[in-house]
Amino acid sequence: MPATVTRSCEAPAKGQESASPTSLRLVQLTDPHLFRDPEGCLLGMPTRAGFEAVLALALERSRPHALVVTGDLVHDESLAGYRVLRERLDATGLPWFCVAGNHDRWSLMRQVLGARALGPIELRELGHWRLVFLDSRLPGETGGRLSAEQLRALDKRLAEGRAPTLILLHHHPALIGCHWLDGMGVENGAELIALAQRHPEVRAILFGHIHQAFSAQLDGLSLLGAPATSVQFLPHSPTFALDHKPPGYRELCLHDTGDFDTRILRLARYPSAPCFAAQGY
Numbered sequence: 706m707p708a709t710v711t712r713s714c715e716a717p718a719k720g721q722e723s724a725s726p727t728s729l730r731l732v733q734l735t736d737p738h739l740f741r742d743p744e745g746c747l748l749g750m751p752t753r754a755g756f757e758a759v760l761a762l763a764l765e766r767s768r769p770h771a772l773v774v775t776g777d778l779v780h781d782e783s784l785a786g787y788r789v790l791r792e793r794l795d796a797t798g799l800p801w802f803c804v805a806g807n808h809d810r811w812s813l814m815r816q817v818l819g820a821r822a823l824g825p826i827e828l829r830e831l832g833h834w835r836l837v838f839l840d841s842r843l844p845g846e847t848g849g850r851l852s853a854e855q856l857r858a859l860d861k862r863l864a865e866g867r868a869p870t871l872i873l874l875h876h877h878p879a880l881i882g883c884h885w886l887d888g889m890g891v892e893n894g895a896e897l898i899a900l901a902q903r904h905p906e907v908r909a910i911l912f913g914h915i916h917q918a919f920s921a922q923l924d925g926l927s928l929l930g931a932p933a934t935s936v937q938f939l940p941h942s943p944t945f946a947l948d949h950k951p952p953g954y955r956e957l958c959l960h961d962t963g964d965f966d967t968r969i970l971r972l973a974r975y976p977s978a979p980c981f982a983a984q985g986y
C-alpha cells in the first residue's frame with residue numbers, strides 16, 4: 706500500500722535567493738503528454754504549447770544546471786513526439802534525464818532519447834549530489850510498482866555512498882488525498898519510503914503522475930510532486946476534476962551542505978484553456 710502522509714500547500718521554500726555560488730539548480734518538468742501533431746490536445750489543451758512555455762519559463766526564471774522529466778512524456782506513442790522532446794531538451798544545452806510514465810512506450814522512448822531514458826534503476830551524479838532514477842511502471846497498468854530486484858538494487862546503490870541523494874520516479878509512493886489518484890500510485894510505495902528512511906542521505910523522493918503540486922515531510926525525508934506542463938488535476942478532489950491553476954514546474958536548489966530549497970513556479974495562465982468540465986481522459 707502507498708504510505709499515508711500529511712500534505713502541505715505549494716508555498717516555497719526559500720528559493721534561489723538563498724543559493725550559494727556552489728549550489729546547483731535542478732528543474733523538474735513532468736507529464737508533458739506530447740503528440741505527433743504540433744497542435745495535439747489533451748482535454749482541449751495543446752500540450753506542446755504548454756511544454757514549450759513552461760520550459761521557457763524555467764530557463765528564464767530558474768537558470769537551471771540540469772533538467773529532469775518524470776514521465777508521461779508522449780501521449781500518443783509516437784516517435785515524432787519523442788523527437789520533439791529531444792530537440793527541445795537538447796536545445797537547452799543542459800544535462801537532462803527522463804524516466805518513463807504509464808503513457809510512455811519504452812521502446813520508442815529509448816530509441817529516441819538513448820541513454821537519457823533511465824530505468825529500471827540508474828544513478829547519475831550532479832555536483833555533490835546523487836540522483837537515482839527508478840522506472841515504476843507496471844506493463845498495461847495506470848498504477849505502478851517497484852520490483853524486489855529494483856528495491857534490492859536501490860538499497861545496495863544507496864549504501865555505496867554518503868552523498869545527498871534524490872530519488873526520482875513517475876508514480877507517487879504515498880497517498881496524496883485525491884481518491885481517484887490514490888489507487889494509481891506505487892503499490893508498494895510504503896516499502897520505497899521505508900527503504901529511503903533507512904538511508905539518511907536520501908533527502909527527497911520526487912515524482913510526477915499526479916499533475917499537481919504536492920509536498921509532505923516524513924522525519925527529514927521530503928515527498929515532492931510537481932504540476933504538469935499539461936493539464937492540472939484538482940487537489941483533494943475525490944473524483945476526476947481539472948484545476949484552473951496553470952501549468953508549471955518544480956525548482957530545487959541543491960546546496961553543497963546537503964540541504965535544499967524548493968518551490969513551484971507556474972505560467973501566468975494556460976496557453977489555451979482545457980475543457981474544465983471534462984470528467985476523465
Ligand SMILES: [Fe+2]
Binds near residue numbers: 738
Ligand atoms: Fe500524466
